[in-house]
Amino acid sequence: MKQRANRRDFLKAAVATAAACPYLIPGSALGAGDRPAPSARIVMGGIGIGNQGSGDQGAFLGRGDVQYVAVCDVNTQHRNAARDRANGRYHNNDCKTYNDFRELLARTDIDAVHIATPDHWHALVVIDACRHGKDVYCQKPETKTLREGPLMVAAARRYSRVVSGGSQRVLEDYRRQVNPCWSGELGPIKSINVSFGPLAQSCYLGSEAIPQGMDWDMWLGPAPWAPFHPYRCSGSYNINGTCWRSFSDYSGGGLTDWGAHHFGGAIFAIDCREFEPEVVEYHNEKGREYVGFRYPNGIFLYHNHPGMKHLQIVGTPGEKRAPKPVPSYKGNGGIHGDFIECVKTREKPFRDIELATHSISVAHLGAIAYQLKRSLKWDGVKNEFPGDEEANRLVDRARREPWTL
Amino acid sequence: MQYQTITRSAVAAAATVLGAAAAVAEDKPALDKAAIDKAFESLKTFDWGVDNNKFRALLGPIEDALPATHGDAAARKELETKLAAVLSTGASRAAKDYVGRKLAIIGTAESVSALAALLPDKDLSHMARYALERIPAPEAAKALRDSLAKTSGTQKAGVIGSLGVRRAAESIADLAALVGDSDESIAVAAATALGDIGSVESAKALQDAKPASDPVKLRVADAQLTAGECLLTAGDKAGALAVYKSLIASPEKSVRLAATRGLLLASGKKE
CATH class of the missing domain: 3.30.360.10 (Dihydrodipicolinate Reductase; domain 2)
Incomplete structure (x- = not known):
């Protein structure tokens, strides 16, 4: 939605001056068919695109009124898969990838983000997104501690942001x-x-080799340091000690x-x-x-x-x-x-x-x-x-x- | 022994604090001192590499002792002394990590020096703060403040963050000097901490700050807005108005809008 005039003017000018090759710009790019014009679409990115994040991404990618342009994940495999889903949806290569959410949030062309990191990251990312003028859809459970809730609400209100939690049930x-x-x-x-x-339970699982493409320090972020173990960061829904949802450093179980x-x-x-x-x-x-x-x-x-x-x-x-x-x-x-x-x-x-x-x-x-x-x-x-x-x-x-x- | 002095009467006394509305049956067993001693022996060699069942088997008695000693100062002190003693031994990082978590709940001024000694340690600084940030004793705040001169880089940023969470007003001058630090993580942490303190003095320090980069400038403005909200919540409308007026010409549109909102709220308009 930002840079509305510039993008729309550019597209119109391109059509006017490139009449000899009209098929280069699909009608949908100007708002024909069931999609609003690009200038009227919500420009979105996703932060934390693993198990649940990919589901949210799919929901937003399926909407004609959203243009999905960026993904961030500390796991290269997740990040690239999410990028490919977005590019496949639009038949282009426009979706950019980020390891550090701060770089994605610094983009001024993005209107809104969805966040599906593990819970221990939610407050930090939501608040920073509000600071950068983004509206936010954040997966549940939205907070990791009691202090975080009022701070997230304050950030949303301070910057007049739309911030939605994510329990559809x-x-x-x-x-x-x-x-x-x-x-x-x-x-x-x-x-x-x-x-x-x-x-939630304590986690003192042992150390295993960090897989290639995983930024382990960034995955831990504000949580206490701990050695890599696949159960610590598994996005599985089995809350039985084999996924991050089980452990008190990252979730409330x-x-x-x-x-x-x-x-x-x-x-x-x-x-x-x-x-x-x-x-x-x-x-x-x-x-x-x-x-x-x-x-x-x-x-x-x-x-x-x-x-x-x-x-x-x-x-x-x-x-x-x-x-x-x-x-x-x-x-x-x-x-x-x-x-x-x-x-x-x-x-x-x-x-x-x-x-x-x-x-x-x-x-x-x-x-x-x-x-x-x-x-x-x-x-x-x-x-x-x-x-x-x-x-x-x-x-x-x-x-x-x-x-x- | 003190551990065994926990009785139903102590539990009942604790329940009384909550008043009749919250009075419920709480049947806490007496502590098993032998099991606790054994758990402390296990802690000497404890390390990462155990699942939850093994963890409970090794350290469960210490886990259980925390709630069971609520309201028994002598038993708590004995437990705290044993935990703090681990910090100066050659115990593993995992063991000291565990101790930091427990002292966050039961630590007092007595544990502060053992924890403070770890603040400059890049591996243990966080878990030292994990306890020090939550220990209400003023000695904990002083230890954090004193460590500003002994820490650098991310450890220093962490200490600053903890001072902010504690709303350590006596640190305002130290923090004000750090907002202009060339290390962005330190500058951001200092600005955030001053915002969290949320007093007229900390707001003034933010207003006078000379942030070195655009990202820090944004965080300084954000911290000023936080301070304005703290002042408003405290009923200091004049203080809040001064903060918001200082931001009304900010080059950042989002900050200008937020300052306008703040001005309206400080003027009595409801959202």
Whole structure:
């Protein structure tokens, strides 16, 4: 969208002066067919183009209103494969590759980026993208620590950026819970339970040879140094100690990876997306641990409650509750289309970064309660555990030099 | 021994802190001191190369001791002393990495000197900060500040970043001098830290800074905006207005727009 006049003028001039070879410029380049003119397309790049990133790339490449021009990944194989997908889509060689996301973000012709790095990179890249004037679609879980969320929201608001989180399931997978809550059918809601796991684990796996084409230091980035091991950086979805999603240096384990969906969907159902719990109750019943998050409106969100099924809701059907219209995506094409539409209109997306970070904070709060094995009070406005010096230490972690938020 | 002094009454006392609303049954077992001692023996030879089951088998008792000693100062001190002692031994990098993580949660002023000694070490600096950044004792901030003269390059940038996260206002003069550093990572870290501190003084230091390159200039402006938001949050509208006015003629369009937004917010307009 940037340099709009220059690009369009150039193309028109090229057509006018090159009438002898009209077939050199396809009609779609001027906006014919089902594609907007290049000047009206959102110019995009992708950062972190492995397993999940390639899926996001595919969604954006499939859109006529997007022109995809750059990819960044610290794994050469992923990077080149993503470049080839983009070039294959457009039948050109225009897609540029980068190992360092800062070089991609410095490009002034790029309007928006999608980010699917491992979680420990999300906040750094999202905030830097906002500084450079990019709109952002960031995969879930959007944050690695409680401190990161407010900083990401502040960056988005400071630079008036559209920043969308990336859980498509929140709207699409929980309609059976969302609809009866929002319609008023269940009356005022008392509680909901979600059951899933596991917690993230420590990783002291041994050293193996770094594969050719892998920038291991950049992959680690702000995470503590550790030797290369293929399980550390595998983008697999098996959270069983064989992929980065398992390990606490890079992810919150199942609690954040599935939590983005399940907590996100549950919070959406009970209409608590706009604030955070004020109490986390830790329970240990004969070795079976579970937590309950109490919201300021008194509603409880349970995790692994032994007496409740997954996504079970306790309401008060005999009492009236006014129905509310269920929010939805804007535009066409699911959550990716919602983001693109909002880039155009400057509205907030369905999973606006502020709502996204509220839902991931629930997972982080739960992880801290499980780690400390005790109940906690939380102030979601001040982003701190009031009077709890020990828990406040876990709000963030020091980043490996030279990375700072 | 102190480890075995953890009782249900101590747990109940800790739960009381949370008040009745959060009172729940927490049944913590007494600590197994022999198992903890064995784990510390394992830590002497611990290294990368173990899966989670093996990790738990070796160091699990220390892991379990952290939550179990909550509210028992004597037991915590004994644990902390043993952990900090590892830092001055020939234990592996992995073992010291592990200790840094645990001291981040239970470390006090007592551990600061052992951690501070590692700050100039390129392999161990980060895990020393991992603890020092999170230890609330003022001695930790002083150790970080003192290490500015003993570190260079990326280690120095890391120390600066930790001072920023701690919002170490007593470091403003040191940080102001570093915004013009020829090492871009140091200059960026110093600007960011001053923004994080978010006081009138740190904002003034940023305004007076002479960044050496365009990327650093952008980060200085960003840090000023952060400082403006901190001042606004603290209720210092006049301070925030001064910050935003200083940026309103920035050559960067994004900064001008952000400053305009800030001016409106500082003037009482809601988003």
